[in-house]
Amino acid sequence: MTDSAPKPPLPAPGDVCTPDPRPGRVREAHDLTAPDHDDELQQVYAWLALSPVERAFTRAVDDAIRYVLDGSRTGRFDLMSPDVDSDERASVGTKLQYRILNELNLVKEPPLDTTILGIPVELKATVRSNWMIPTEGQCEICLLVQVDPAGARHRAFLMRTHRAWLRDGANKDGKRGVVSAALVQYALPILDWTPLPPEPLKRLTQPQLDVVFAPRAGQTERLTALFGYLPNVIMPRSSIETVCAGNRDPMRRARQAKPLVAGRHGLTLLCGTWREDLELATSRGFDISGDAWVALTPEALVRPETA
Missing domain, CATH: 3.40.600.10 (DNA mismatch repair MutH/Restriction endonuclease, type II)
Structure with a gap:
């Protein structure tokens, strides 16, 4: 050769x-x-x-x-x-x-x-x-x-x-x-x-994706599962809209998920459009400006100076 x-x-x-x-x-x-x-x-x-x-x-x-x-x-x-x-x-x-x-x-x-x-x-x-x-x-x-x-x-x-x-x-x-x-x-x-900005949906396992994108489940149920799977992870508005693709008013459904996320997963769901939530998240080191969301664990809610 x-x-x-x-x-x-x-x-x-x-x-x-x-x-x-x-x-x-x-x-x-x-x-x-x-x-x-x-x-x-x-x-x-x-x-x-x-x-x-x-x-x-x-x-x-x-x-x-x-x-x-x-x-x-x-x-x-x-x-x-x-x-x-x-x-x-x-x-x-x-x-x-x-x-x-x-x-x-x-x-x-x-x-x-x-x-x-x-x-x-x-x-x-x-x-x-x-x-x-x-x-x-x-x-x-x-x-x-x-x-x-x-x-x-x-x-x-x-x-x-x-x-x-x-x-x-x-x-x-x-x-x-x-x-x-x-x-x-x-x-x-x-x-x-x-x-590039991270896409949190990529962090889900295939079984988790099957739940979050279950075609017959309601938006609120699927979003509740999403926040439960990804605690302390900033969720941009676009990710929520993707999970709720083709449906109306996904942000309202996310708001409705607040008590479910707390009751089922023990997490505090915060939204960047609400000033109190934004300030609380910021004080704990999470930037949820621009309509982002985050579900915080009790540990993450503790003030840094008292942790």
């Missing part, structure tokens, strides 16, 4: 880059420039460095995933579930572009997806291991966001995606992936792997 042929060296700054032809636009060959000497890239990078990218991207990714799952209608809460097909999973990237623009107070405008400091920027997001760069994004500044649904995390880079740093193989639309070695050498990290 003979060894496979060695890969050609990755084009480096000073080498010539020739973009793929694109109808209606002249694409000229040019010299590759190192990121440190790319003035436009550095300007955009500096702007992003002063922006709240961790908060903005986390909210954008979480919102895009929840939008695709549509839990309040479908009862789905895990993007990696067999109930979510591959096309839906891939659509997170498309939804995410607009949410990032909104979070960073940017507008959608040509010639690419947006402009930062007057510099055109392409936004590409993926839930896979690579980004597919269209011909119009070749040799342009690209903000690359990667979502890892299985690991519940995301990260981002800024890179001028020169054609020379893209893969030779293209898909049917002419899009090309980023060469992994080029990403390592020539992309500027914007955000390292960052966790």
Whole structure:
């Protein structure tokens, strides 16, 4: 058995880059420039460095995933579930572009997806291991966001995606992936792997899920079981709506579960919409702002200074 042929060296700054032809636009060959000497890239990078990218991207990714799952209608809460097909999973990237623009107070405008400091920027997001760069994004500044649904995390880079740093193989639309070695050498990290907000429903075992999502049981009964299974776990409104998918007024049903949660499980159910509950939860180290809920054990209710 003979060894496979060695890969050609990755084009480096000073080498010539020739973009793929694109109808209606002249694409000229040019010299590759190192990121440190790319003035436009550095300007955009500096702007992003002063922006709240961790908060903005986390909210954008979480919102895009929840939008695709549509839990309040479908009862789905895990993007990696067999109930979510591959096309839906891939659509997170498309939804995410607009949410990032909104979070960073940017507008959608040509010639690419947006402009930062007057510099055109392409936004590409993926839930896979690579980004597919269209011909119009070749040799342009690209903000690359990667979502890892299985690991519940995301990260981002800024890179001028020169054609020379893209893969030779293209898909049917002419899009090309980023060469992994080029990403390592020539992309500027914007955000390292960052966790997404936890989805507490993922903590349930299959038998527990069968109870919480039992089709013939009432909402109040199922929510009572949910809070009993997950004491001292903050439950966002979206999780409650997912459990009660397709039903009306799930928050009222959650309120009705308060005495049942206390009587059956010995837990104190608190809701972030009520000031007294919010203050009590906050004093015990639980942030239930934004309509979140938590069922506290007697031990968790003890004031920290007296514990």
